[in-house]
Amino acid sequence: MDAKKQLMQERTKLLNQIAEFAQHGESHEVLAAGERLNKVESLIDRYEKLVHDISDLDTDFLQNTRMDSRNSRVKNLKGQNFVAAGRGIGKGIRMDFLQKASEKGIYLENIRGSIYKAQSSDKVGIAVASERKPDRWFLGLPLKGFDVAVLLCKLDSGDTIEICLSKNFFDAYGEKMSVSSGQMKFNVARRGSVYVILVPGTDGINVSKFLGDYSVLG
Numbered sequence: 001m002d003a004k005k006q007l008m009q010e011r012t013k014l015l016n017q018i019a020e021f022a023q024h025g026e027s028h029e030v031l032a033a034g035e036r037l038n039k040v041e042s043l044i045d046r047y048e049k050l051v052h053d054i055s056d057l058d059t060d061f062l063q064n065t066r067m068d069s070r071n072s073r074v075k076n077l078k079g080q081n082f083v084a085a086g087r088g089i090g091k092g093i094r095m096d097f098l099q100k101a102s103e104k105g106i107y108l109e110n111i112r113g114s115i116y117k118a119q120s121s122d123k124v125g126i127a128v129a130s131e132r133k134p135d136r137w138f139l140g141l142p143l144k145g146f147d148v149a150v151l152l153c154k155l156d157s158g159d160t161i162e163i164c165l166s167k168n169f170f171d172a173y174g175e176k177m178s179v180s181s182g183q184m185k186f187n188v189a190r191r192g193s194v195y196v197i198l199v200p201g202t203d204g205i206n207v208s209k210f211l212g213d214y215s216v217l218g
Contacts, residue, residue: 139185
């Protein structure tokens, strides 16, 4: 029996038990079964999210493997090599960004995963996301692992929007950003020609001025 089917059967059994306990006025049993039902429904949600993420991973992998192998390494003007450190989703998009940065004289050295070090010693977090919903992108970076951030938002058209967030942005909104599972979450939306980050407690912060602003990486 697969996991989801087992969980759904357990959910049905608990619903029937709760109805029976309630009919007999057994409030303690109703509460106990209700708590177990919440756990089962949480597991169902997690299972469905995992299946969805695996599907996205397979799709992105197929797209990335078609990219020219020249993107496996990026060589800067000093003769040093940037090893393709971004694994999994968005590897090709991240490498294209590093290539463009190096052509502008901005050299980013990988520290770990999505975190890079600029020549200024600032830590740069580079996150990538595709357009899962129309005009919406959801990204995340390790909490307190970066000073400035680059959000690479891939459009369905194939283009990529580069949002380069400065220290000033995080000074103003860092404490208000959503945090989950040790990551700072970025909820990016496009409203017409304007790009905003949906910061809790605000109507959305216009970040259009940060589009392609490589100066924050210096």
